[in-house]
Amino acid sequence: MKLVVLGLSLSSAWGNGHATTYRALLRAFAARGHEVLFLERDAPWYAAHRDLPQPDFCQLAFYGDIGLLTGWRREVAAADAVIVGSFTREGVAVSRWVQRIAGGVTAFYDIDTPVTLAKLAAGDDEYVSPEVIPGFKLYLSFTGGPALRTLEQEYGARRARALYCSVDAEAYRPLASAPCWDLSYLGTYSPDRQPALERLLIEPARKAPDLRFCVAGAQYPADIDWPANVQRLEHVRPADHPAFYAASRFTLNVTRADMIAVGWSPSVRLFEAAACGTPIISDAWDGLDALFAPGREILLAAGPEAVLAALRTTAEQDRQALGAAGRERILAAHTARHRAGELEALLRQAESDAADLAETNDTRLRASL
Structure with a gap:
């Protein structure tokens, strides 16, 4: 599978928890044999604190503004799946562009679901809006429980599914050290x-x-x-x-x-x-x-x-x-391996459902002719 992710940051963990979440998940996803491209907005506050400028598990590329995303049009169009993450700068415009260009499964990965719901209720469309949510074939939420029904029933998410954060169990392990x-x-x-x-x-x-x-x-x-x-x-x-x-x-x-x-x-x-x-x-x-x-x-x-x-x-x-x-x-x-397997299964299911829907629509069209 070829996966493109547009998210807040992969290169810098300074002042955000998104980077470590993406790193663990995408490293494990790539280990399953998939190809990953991460597109990150080149923000000065992260550029000054980059602790992973060249990941060894995926391709990382930076873009200066949303207009420069057109340079990645071919990759986005050809990908099997494209994910837009929460708190991506100009996220609504990015989402619209992805939904227009992508040929594969489109998904929104919300690492901030409760914040998102509060923003939507207040009419704050900082990075996602009620208009673009139904345009994604899959809504991945780091929050489970009743929030998933809210996303589907109130905001039109097609498939709201929990994808909790996880941890790279190889990197995070007990160390022999005297507590201070x-x-x-x-x-x-x-x-x-x-x-x-x-x-x-x-x-x-x-x-x-x-x-x-x-x-x-x-x-x-x-x-x-x-x-x-x-x-x-x-x-x-x-x-x-x-x-x-x-x-x-x-x-x-x-x-x-x-x-x-x-x-x-x-x-x-x-x-x-x-x-x-x-x-x-x-x-x-x-x-x-x-x-x-x-x-x-x-x-x-x-x-x-x-x-x-x-x-x-x-x-x-x-x-x-x-x-x-x-x-x-x-x-x-709750390791990254567990979560990468869940992500693959969710993307494959969305891909299969989309193919089934397209076949059904084609059959109906043929019958009407």
């Missing part, structure tokens, strides 16, 4: 995620000056009052993520408000931390218990006291068992 933090968090600043970070990490740090904490990620405002026992890291390269998690007794997963409201929205960081065997403390949301068993594979905490209880009272043997169980769940169902 009791609780860590890895994630770019988000205003609607910050209250949960305040409640589940910063407040516990203030209450427990004897414990050690770390927050890693870009774009945090300079006026945040970090406790003295919270170490700040501006950026951790994807290649260093396993070492970051290995340095943590526990790591924290906090979820954006839109994602909690919709549910069924696991972040890529959740899978990566679990694959590294690091025990996770998370906020709670609908659908989480379908992915991890609370109390056995993940700990849930509603407030600072629950976080501190987990940090102070969990026996070391139980802590290690929690991390091992989380990793087992990932290896059983």
